[in-house]
Amino acid sequence: MTVKLIASDMDDTLLNSNTKISERNAAAIHKAIAKGIVFMIATGRMYVSVKPYADALGLDVPLVTYNGALVKGSKSGKVYYEHPLKLDTALELLAYCKEKGYYIQSYQGDELWVKEETVFSAEYERISGIKAKPVGEKLYHPEVAPYKLLAMTKPEEFQKVWQDIQQKFAGKVTVTSSRDNFLELMEPGVNKWNAVKAVAASYGIRPEEVMCIGDSNNDLSMIENAGIGVAVANAKPAVQAAAELVTASNDEDGVAEVIERFTL
Structure with missing residues (x-):
């Protein structure tokens, strides 16, 4: 099978544990691009958080951000399409999380809104490199539909909060996770593959x-x-089971290994 486009997740896939793109990964990507293969990033991250990595790789492609809610050109800044949460749904979700005492953050344009600085917002800032904007009660009353909402929990509470929100908002929201305590909430039909x-x-x-x-x-x-669906060796068991093959881990240049195997 001829591979003409490669889409890679960022965190714990393209990036190593130090949130860096290894020299081998970067070299393999550049060689693939030189052969005419399109390489792109598909991530749950904000556009502003992805762009520096795309620039470092010299990518001139649409970037899939917010788990597919926004597709925007890495160099042109052109918006190819956007599918934010419906404002009414977002307001309902925000009110529910406030009532339950769940930590929630909102992605307004390319800003990260939080009610106040907490250990959760600090954790997210450390991973993403993006500074959160504390907005107080305004968090719960946006006037513009957010691209997505993200709830964060203690690891032991994660499954309960996931099930709670999924049952309460069945049919109104897509629920998934990007880390063991990151609950991603998007408009139905929004996902990386689409x-x-x-x-x-x-x-x-x-x-x-x-x-x-x-x-x-x-x-x-x-x-x-x-x-061809590929899981890195550090992927969750369900992801490895769904993949056609498993490559090396994110700390062992798994992206480069599979690019070299199939395209170089």
Whole structure:
């Protein structure tokens, strides 16, 4: 099978444990691009958090951000499409999380809104490199629909909060996770695969010519549907089970290994 487009998740996949792109990963990506293969990033992160990595790789492609809620050009800044949460749904979710005492943060434009600085917001800032904007009670009353909401919990409470929100908002929201305590909340139908597939189509590339690489639950949609779905060795068991193959871990240049195997 000919691979014409490669879409990789960022955290715990393309990035190592130090949130860096290794020299080997970068070299493999540049070689693939030189052969005419499209390489793109598909992430739950904010656009502003992804762009520096895309720039470092010299990418000139649409980037899938917010788990597919926004697809935006890495160099042009062109918005290819956006699917934010419905404002009414967002307001309902925010009110519910406030009532339950769940930590919630909102992505307004390319700003990260939090009620106040907490250990959760500090953890997110450390991982993403983005400074949160404390807005107090305004967090619960946005006037513009957010791209997504993200709830964070203690690890032992995660499954309970997931089930609680999923049952309460069944049919109104897509619920997935990117880390063991990150609960991602998007508009129904928003996922990485639908966004990657749309980008591929804009290049005239068929789904079976796409390779997708990831590690977590929010990568399942693209790993299950791509022509070649790849899990890194540190991926969750369910992701590894869904993948056609498992490459090395994110700390062992797994992205480079699979690119070298299939394209170089």
